[in-house]
Amino acid sequence: MDRGGQWNDRRMEVIIGNLLRAGVILSATLVAAGAILYLARHGGERVDRGVFRGEPADLRSAGGILRYAFGLSGRGIIQLGLLVLIATPVARVAFSVFAFLREGDRLYVGVTLVVLALLLYSLGVGRL
């Protein structure tokens, strides 16, 4: 790919690699912090996950998760970390739209927008 200039596929891949790593580190930190709170408060309780009940509605949407997390709920902070993790590949695709735009590759701007639309639909599907 010798499209020349500052923006080539190689540079794009390196930025994406770093973006993904940053997302994973942030997510793992949040999950670990939430784990400490959660285990300190609920470590001695009994659990049974053999029966499927589903999570409370507040731990299913971004707004509810944020409310739990800011209330310093351990489960809320873990869930926020998991939300960051799920959002990381989405951020990667969003960045690729921008990068293909800079490369002047309109065909791939289109391809990437389709992928982004599918991902955003998935994240919003709970509200349908």
Added chain:
Amino acid sequence: MSVLELTVWVSGGAFAAGFLGSLTGLGGGVVIVPLLTLVFGVNIRYAVGASLVSVIATSSGAAAAYVKEGFSNIRIGMFLEIATSAGALFGAWLAGVVSTGAIGITFGVVLLYSAWQSLRQPRDVPCGEQERDRWATRLKMHGSYPSREGPRRYSVRHVPEGFGLMLGAGTLSGLLGIGSGAVKVIAMDQAMGIPFKVSTTTSNFMIGVTAAASAGVYLSRGYVDPGLSMPVMLGVLAGSILGTRVLVAARTRSLRLVFAAVIGVLAVEMIYNSVTGKL
């Protein structure tokens, strides 16, 4: 079992799964669901939700390392992600409507296939210049990768077939909570004639996006339990990071054999429990 005990045991199991998964190249996801359901008695919907999350973590964590090598092809990956993401959405929808027994049986069959696949030697079926696909040309998929003798060029063929296989890979990923890297590599390596090294690294890039597409649906359905996903995600991530460090030093065939055998046993148990209605 108390919350603390379960957390310790699950994170230990997840660590082992992530470690062996990255050593053998099979990924940790394939053993997480059987481990949680068969050993810890977790409902399969929670297990799949936790496994998906760990798949995103390992794929994204490994991407930075892969990128440095310069093998992955960002255009092939992005175009095929249309198919895997659409498939993943379909798979996640399917997971909500089919019975847990049906999910268990499908999982068992995929496990058996993965075990068998892991024992075969990867064999490149390179695409000749005259085989070039006009789709691949229009989509600018032909590329090159670094080798000792300088950049090596490769061509791509059978784009529609590869796209179809990727729809299937995405569906399995959304239904079972696995990366289905094995199916992705077959689609690129065998069908499309992309060199093995390029296929595996590009597939790793795609796994995160595919899993995110279904994880969003799982989260909003309440299938992602923070108390369970926490030890699974941290355990698999730590195990796979250690695995990639060790990988350079030891590449043992016997380890692959052992892991394949473990997967085979889990597969049979998965199918048996599904059929008898215990899952």
